[in-house]
Amino acid sequence: MRKWIAGAGLAYVLYGLFFYWYFFMSGDSAVPEAVKGTQADPASFMKPSQLAVAEQYSDVKNFLFFISIPLDWFLFFVLLISGVSKKIKQWMEAAMRFRFLQIIGFVFVLSLITALVTLPLDWIGYQVSLDYNISTQTASSWAKDQVIDFWISFPIFTLCVLVFYWLIKKHEKKWWFYAWLLTVPFSLFLFFIQPVIIDPLYNDFYPLKNKELESKILALAEEAYIPADHVYEVNMSEKTNALNAYVTGIGANKRIVLWDTTLNKLDDSEILFIMGHEMGHYVMKHVYIGLAGYLIVSLAGFYVVDKLYKRGVHFARNLFHVEGRRDLGALPLLLLIVSVLSFAVTPFSNAVSRYQENKADQYGIELTGDSEAAVRTFQDLAVTGLSQVDPPFLVKLFRGSHPSIMERIQHAETEENTSEHPASEQGDDQ
Template identity: 65%
Template structure:
């Protein structure tokens, strides 16, 4: 009876949460353009058609709804696995099937990963179909399924490694396991960060040196002006998957890459592309990649400490109910994952705020480097149109989803920069 009560409460809580998010996004959330912005280049009415305005609002609201209901869905599923005793049954079955403890843990994590993927797949499919319907995605079903499969086979071994190591440390170093775990995550994080551009990213897309050599020469001249050692700019064939645009800097050391999506090359003029590249160079010059990496490591240390406190508190309270035998029981993995996911979600407003600060600084760098605020204005307008983005999203969407300033904020900043350029300097 107690188990059914908790399952019913969890179900009601999830439904109420979903209703709140729906009401907020479609009824209460304010995405209107302030009076002070109307008529300016930051007003979407000046660069989007009435049809584009309607579909961008609809697309953004549905996409945001899917995001906000997907995250707690994992918590809900993991809690049901624990409270129903199904996690215990999977762990016992895995041990009987594999016989050896180490192999049984690999089997358990595989079953858990497969189960969560199957449960989340319908929502991901809806998101994919939504993007196709609104013309944001251009990806074939076969390609989409391939990406989902790649996601699984990249995430599963990482999760299995973390689970086995973490529970082993909990067993052997109960008091300071979180500190030992953090010490191990540092080299692993650095390694993954180093190999991502040359090993992981190419699994999803094809990367090659920029085909337009005249444009590459302009970009490399800009890089030289910024004192950035660069021999190539990379292009990636994202037009096979999306109609949106992007450019980014990734990796560290010799594996650092500046990447342009081919959609960006197709839809932006040369001066706009140079502005975008100057923005990415700003990240490099201001060492945002390294600052972000260091910040992640510091945040992960604090996070592991918090996980330690919360995990053992909840384990003591719910061990009997969840049918957990010991604190390092692999059947407790859903509990650990709930805590990790909740802490990550709770920290996202802070990490997003830091990211938005860095992005604004990179925008300012791009204006100072190119002396072309107008190119910044038109670039952001085209980015908003191609991605059907809300230029002024509701508050909760901004703090939980936006690692960049809103398009309205970015265009307004660029408009001010462009006006400053036109103002004659006093002699």
């Protein structure tokens, strides 16, 4: 056991050292020759001091991201091989008579251990954001968000585990398929309630206050044949100086949301481009496509998890102190497999997201007819958020849900400003 834990610990340390070298010692932030002197060149809109700070901040945040991912894997492995997971199961069995109560207790202890182990890295990430003036959130507010996170994730996680053990008991061979079938209405339910129940737990949402800007957005929405009753602003300035806007929810609960920092720091033309971008997501049904894609990929994922979990329990039964797939003590093994697979498919999901974001950028430019506003928006996003204009390859691969700022500016520069655009034609399908 000690050798296995020592080996896993050494692997984690070497992994961390690699990414330390990758971000802090080997990074090449030189701007490509073809970009120098263009609007995509960070030197054209950022001061040297801003560039240096953006590089430092991005390197630290990226490093924290990459070392936090396998920390969960290491924790699950240690819980298994040390026998701690088995002991927790035995405590639950001794304390509670009913199986479902044992599962709830086990999941609570496991969730608490995971939260406590990952808390230091989360705290460091929060402090880094404070130090670089990205976060404005107080420590008490940050702690409150952590508590909310726990009490939202714990019941959902518990429900998933209860359903898993019930299915694997009733349908041991086909549990993965029935589990996937249940994720369809469950995912739709979460998409539906998130904007009206979950998101307001963290921040206050209200209709756009600037009525003059609202009328411009409504006119833009009318031009694109989009229902214009889903524009909200949220008081993110209490927590951050970064800029953002997004689309969330489905059906009647769909919302287009603007952070108040975006409203305070961008001019109307830039905000209208952002709205055009978000309207592009709506018109091209990216939320629904993303949900459908998730369900398709998750079907394959459940199948692979079933095969790996079965083999993992069979080959490491003695090593991991588990009695079989129905053993509650084997839950960390299942979570380890799910976490690794989720991380492995991240490049694929990011590639799809980047494609959609690029299409939404194009739509926003065509709808507003103002590519210069798009360029200024991307530049402001980089300056305010201390973003790397051209991040390293591994960051693009595993964190790049959007094209890089450099790519987005280059795309905007190549878009033609025309008064005629396909928005109305696409809007006829709504």
